[in-house]
Amino acid sequence: MSGNSVYNMLQENVSKPRFSKSLSLGETWSSKSMRIIPEGFVKSTQGAFEHRVVLSVRWGNSWQLWLQRDKNGLFMEEEDWDEFVNDNFLSPNDVLLFTHDDTMFIEVRIYKQNSRHLREITSAPLEADPQDEVVTTTNPQNSPLETSASASASAPAPAPSSGARQAGALVNNPEQYLLNPSNPFFVKTLGKKIDVLYVSHMVTEKYGLQFGPHNSPMFYLLPNEKIEATTKIYGGCPCFNGWAALCRKYKLKQGDNVLCELERSEGVVTAVRLHFPNE
Numbered sequence: 001m002s003g004n005s006v007y008n009m010l011q012e013n014v015s016k017p018r019f020s021k022s023l024s025l026g027e028t029w030s031s032k033s034m035r036i037i038p039e040g041f042v043k044s045t046q047g048a049f050e051h052r053v054v055l056s057v058r059w060g061n062s063w064q065l066w067l068q069r070d071k072n073g074l075f076m077e078e079e080d081w082d083e084f085v086n087d088n089f090l091s092p093n094d095v096l097l098f099t100h101d102d103t104m105f106i107e108v109r110i111y112k113q114n115s116r117h118l119r120e121i122t123s124a125p126l127e128a129d130p131q132d133e134v135v136t137t138t139n140p141q142n143s144p145l146e147t148s149a150s151a152s153a154s155a156p157a158p159a160p161s162s163g164a165r166q167a168g169a170l171v172n173n174p175e176q177y178l179l180n181p182s183n184p185f186f187v188k189t190l191g192k193k194i195d196v197l198y199v200s201h202m203v204t205e206k207y208g209l210q211f212g213p214h215n216s217p218m219f220y221l222l223p224n225e226k227i228e229a230t231t232k233i234y235g236g237c238p239c240f241n242g243w244a245a246l247c248r249k250y251k252l253k254q255g256d257n258v259l260c261e262l263e264r265s266e267g268v269v270t271a272v273r274l275h276f277p278n279e
Contacts, residue, residue, distance in 0.1 A: 017044040018099040023092055029085045035076045037067070041100070042074055048103045049074065054201070054237055055084055055108050056101070058122045060186030062200035062237075063087070064193075087191045087255075089125045103236060105201045124171050124189045124257060170275065174259050177275040184209060184262040190247065190254050196232060197243040197260070197272065204238065210268045211238040220246055221263065221273040231269075240272060250276065 019038050027033060042049060049067060053076065056062040065080035090096075093113040101107045111118040170177060174187055184207035188197065199209065212218065212231045218240055220227040229242030252258065259275035 056200040196239040
């Protein structure tokens with residue numbers, strides 16, 4: 001990516017500290033250099049990141065990453081970072097823009113290079129883009145940014161495999177699955193860690209969501225059952241427990257997508273209605 005393009009991205013909403021990452025020759029997304037959080041960014045956020053960070057993307061998914069510090073700086077844990085990389089099918093030509101959102105929260109925007117342009121990914125990628133397999137070490141000057149509704153626009157969805165849930169329609173047109181079109185929602189793509197169901201800071205802000213206090217009751221709503229669980233608040237981030245048991249019961253696996261429709265009572269989120277792509 002050209003220096004000018006990075007500069008232009010960093011100038012957008014300059015009131016918030018931010019930094020970008022893109023691969024240099026010989027690097028991969030698993031390189032330790034990709035896991036470092038720049039010291040200038042850490043200082044400008046005034047101690048917002050000490051032990052962990054939550055990375056959130058435009059379509060509502062979030063990842064909690066533990067941090068470690070050594071003599072060279074503050075790093076995201078390798079296993080946690082690799083999960084973020086794998087879940088988002090990051091490729092050699094991708095560019096990431098990190099923006100400080102709140103204490104412990106960072107918004108990540110993902111850009112893919114397409115010919116002479118960069119397009120922002122605004123929905124969960126279903127697979128790696130084949131054209132990204134070619135590594136480009138130089139970038140055109142002043143590459144304009146484009147916004148794409150889906151990372152899969154330039155490549156067809158993979159052919160269904162036996163027993164696999166294919167979620168193209170659910171990811172690209174989630175509104176059609178909602179029981180109530182006015183309800184808040186987000187699409188959750190399962191990663192390796194499924195201990196709790198997080199609601200990202202961006203989703204919370206987008207809909208002005210309110211949550212009950214720590215350990216307050218909530219429910220998962222499915223076509224044939226209602227599962228009781230509790231609301232948890234960790235570092236200001238709302239989430240729901242019981243998620244791991246539910247995923248095991250319904251045989252959900254890493255990479256599966258679930259539409260989470262939020263039900264509210266007097267403005268407070270009290271239930272999550274789940275829609276699976278094979279319903």
